[in-house]
Amino acid sequence: MTAPKVLAVAPLLLAAVAVAASLLSTGPYDYHSQLSRPVYLLWFPPHAVPMNLTLLNVTWWKPEAIWFKGTYYVRACIGACNYVPATIYVVQDGVRMNLFKVQRPQVIANFIGWHIQNRYCAQGIAMVDPIKIIVLNPTTQIWISDVYCLYGNNWFWLRLLPYIFDDLIAEGVEAVNFTDTRVFVSVPAKPPGDYVIPAGWYLDPATKRVFRIPNDTAVMAELQRLRMRASELEAELANKTAKLAQLNATLIQLNSTIAQLTAALVEARSAPLAAENQRLKAQLEALNYTRARLEAEANAYKSQLEALRASVATQLAQLTAENQALKAQVASMNKTLARLNEEYTSQTAQLRHQLEAWTRAA
Secondary structure, three states: OOOOEEEOOOHHHHHOHHHHHHHHHHOOOOOOOOOOOOEEEEOOOOOOEEEEEEEEEEOOOOOOOEEEEEEEEEEEEEOEEEEEEEEEEEEEOOOEOOOOOOOOHHHHHHHHHHHHHHHHOOOOEEEEEEEEEEEEEOOEEEEEEEEEEEEOOEEEEHHHHHHHOOOOOOEOOOEOOOHHHOOEEEOOOOOOOOOOOEOEEEEEOOOOEEEEEOOOHHHHHHHHHHHHHHHHHHHHHHHHHHHHHHHHHHHHHHHHHHHHHHHHHHHHHHHHHHHHHHHHHHHHHHHHHHHHHHHHHHHHHHHHHHHHHHHHHHHHHHHHHHHHHHHHHHHHHHHHHHHHHHHHHHHHHHHHHHHHHHHHHO
């Protein structure tokens, strides 16, 4: 036997989704229409696969307490790869026996096994939701799963066993203990009394909608807190809406009063305002006449200024040309002066040389 190894869910399981989906719409369900309150039915997850199961045993000394045996086609590669029937050992995940303190634990385990075999899973038809798959060899596997057995016209989830045998099984389930989850649920062999709906898959018979309550109680607690907060906000909104309506009525009344006072004020000011309007119009006409006169004077000054600018520009051009001519003359005179200085220096040197020669001769 090869060493066991954990694999993901086999691809063939995905092909069974279509079968499970068809059962969602055509499978058996029991709905009591005479009840005025909504009743939800225990169902199976949409991705579970159908399988005929035979109970092997119920143990109290293994972590996995409830064992079944079934057959399912798996892909095996021995030479060539084909889908072949494989022996599947199906174990309900999470449900454990706590019988170490009783005198005859095997008798009690057999008693629970009898109820599973002859009541809850007597029809042998089950929906299996694999959580972990252990491959022992190409045609033998162990599926750690959630098992939903067909029980009459309903589905029985084996994870509910601790609710029924609460004095024998102490582990494996957690109830969602919140007020807003106390709904009416049709569950096979449910315990008596105030029943709290557990986390799991349920069907709404009216809409055929499958939904799930999460195992995480923190999610439900947060949902309940948000619902309470929403109720508080709705009450606060209703209160503020009433106050807003009252304020709107007061505002309408104030607007009416303001309109009446505005009309009275306009009527009281109409005569003085007419005289003031005539005076302002006369003053405006005088200001317009003065502005036109000043604009004409300004235009005349602009013309004179433009003529003056043109004259200055002409004179400036003439002066610039004369300045350039004078600069040229000065440059020419500077050259002549330099040349004369050079001739003077040369003649002076020659005379000095002749004088020195005459002096030596004398």
